[in-house]
Amino acid sequence: MGVVAFIMLKVRSDSTRKVLEQVKSFKETKQAHIIFGAYDMIVKAEFENNDQLSRFVVDKLKSIDGVIDTATNVCAL
Numbered sequence: 001m002g003v004v005a006f007i008m009l010k011v012r013s014d015s016t017r018k019v020l021e022q023v024k025s026f027k028e029t030k031q032a033h034i035i036f037g038a039y040d041m042i043v044k045a046e047f048e049n050n051d052q053l054s055r056f057v058v059d060k061l062k063s064i065d066g067v068i069d070t071a072t073n074v075c076a077l
Helices: 013-024 050-061
Strands: 003-011 029-034 041-047 067-074
Touching (some): 003 013, 003 050, 013 029, 041 050, 050 067
Antiparallel strands (some): 003 041
């Protein structure tokens, strides 16, 4: 295990469940949950390096229809 990150997503309310299912289908995703608060969803994901994390957030998460914003928190291992 190289890089573990918790990524929060703001999602359009009409897309929440669809986004959740799509996020869960990614191999990097270990857990994904709808939450209450400033963000709508939290994703735990694992990567070999920071470059893979960056590509996951930019190329996969931010390209999902309904995702408004993300905040990435990298774990200090």
